[in-house]
Amino acid sequence: MRRASGVFLAALIVVIASGCGTGGPVKGGNASAGRKLFNADARCGSCHTLKDARSSGTVGPNLDAAFAQSKAEDYKLSAIENVVRDQIRYPTTGSGMPANLVKGQQADDVAAYVALCAASTDKQACPGIASAGKGGQGLYASLGCQGCHSLDGSKSTGPTFKGLYGSKVQLTNGKTVTADDKYLLDSILDPDLDVVKGYQPGVMTSVIKKGQVPKDQAQQLVDFIKQQK
Ligand code: HEC
Numbered sequence: 001m002r003r004a005s006g007v008f009l010a011a012l013i014v015v016i017a018s019g020c021g022t023g024g025p026v027k028g029g030n031a032s033a034g035r036k037l038f039n040a041d042a043r044c045g046s047c048h049t050l051k052d053a054r055s056s057g058t059v060g061p062n063l064d065a066a067f068a069q070s071k072a073e074d075y076k077l078s079a080i081e082n083v084v085r086d087q088i089r090y091p092t093t094g095s096g097m098p099a100n101l102v103k104g105q106q107a108d109d110v111a112a113y114v115a116l117c118a119a120s121t122d123k124q125a126c127p128g129i130a131s132a133g134k135g136g137q138g139l140y141a142s143l144g145c146q147g148c149h150s151l152d153g154s155k156s157t158g159p160t161f162k163g164l165y166g167s168k169v170q171l172t173n174g175k176t177v178t179a180d181d182k183y184l185l186d187s188i189l190d191p192d193l194d195v196v197k198g199y200q201p202g203v204m205t206s207v208i209k210k211g212q213v214p215k216d217q218a219q220q221l222v223d224f225i226k227q228q229k
């Protein structure tokens with residue numbers, strides 16, 4: 001990983017020094033389009049981990065890690081885009097990354113997406129994180145939340161998510177709390193921390209253990225719950 005990041009930094013310095021990459025500067029890449037291509041046609045996600053794309057490939061370097069330093073140091077996005085676009089055209093020979101997985105406008109789109117969203121925590125800027133409602137909905141199904149929490153107000157094994165956000169929740173410890181972001185996040189990260197009155201501890205944790213859902217996914221679920229008005 002360290003070596004790969006070094007490779008990246010060397011390439012970035014070349015780009016900055018020459019003012020343009022070997023393939024010419026990226027023109028008008030569309031990050032939203034690039035996000036769709038990243039896991040689909042371009043297959044980048046099959047080899048690279050990128051948090052925003054929710055990909056977990058390990059054949060190539062983790063792209064969040066690869067670009068964390070340049071992001072932290074506020075390199076221009078256009079410079080990073082050029083590095084990614086050049087990487088798509090000219091991967092290290094024999095490295096296993098095929099050249100030109102996407103070309104032309106599509107390569108520009110993927111480059112714009114990776115530059116914007118690698119190591120990004122900016123929900124406004126990065127389209128994937130911003131549309132996390134979709135991601136939360138997917139997690140609601142894939143993690144099995146829907147087996148115990150309805151969206152239509154009906155009672156199931158657990159309380160419904162409809163109207164939950166912002167409501168007052170009575171707990172078994174006698175306290176009443178507001179179901180704000182923190183409460184919901186805690187309820188997912190550590191389900192038995194607070195137990196809703198009328199329910200038993202240990203039910204949710206029979207499926208969702210403490211710490212099982214990573215924090216970024218829990219946040220996506222909170223965003224999803226917020227939308228269930
Ligand atoms: C079949 C596996 C594979 C696929 C598919 C793939 N890569 Fe790679 N990628 C690698 C490997 C292996 C490396 C490390 C060797 C190198 O730097 O050329 C790499 C390196 C990179 C780097 C440099 C990272 C660094 O730390 O310097 C970037 C950026 C990158 N890939 C982006 C992409 C993008 C964008 C796509 C989709 C268009 C993609 N890759 C598709 C395997 C892959």
Ligand code: HEC
Pocket residue numbers: 140143144145146147148149157158159160164169179184187188191192194195196199200201202203204206207208213221
């Ligand atoms: C096996 C059933 C079950 C599963 C699966 C389950 N839960 Fe729960 N959940 C419960 C029960 C029962 C409660 C109420 C008791 C408590 O507070 O722990 C609860 C409480 C909650 C609360 C607090 C609700 C309130 O009204 O204050 C949230 C938020 C929550 N669950 C989210 C989730 C999410 C997100 C998932 C999926 C990752 C999930 N749960 C999976 C059973 C489940």
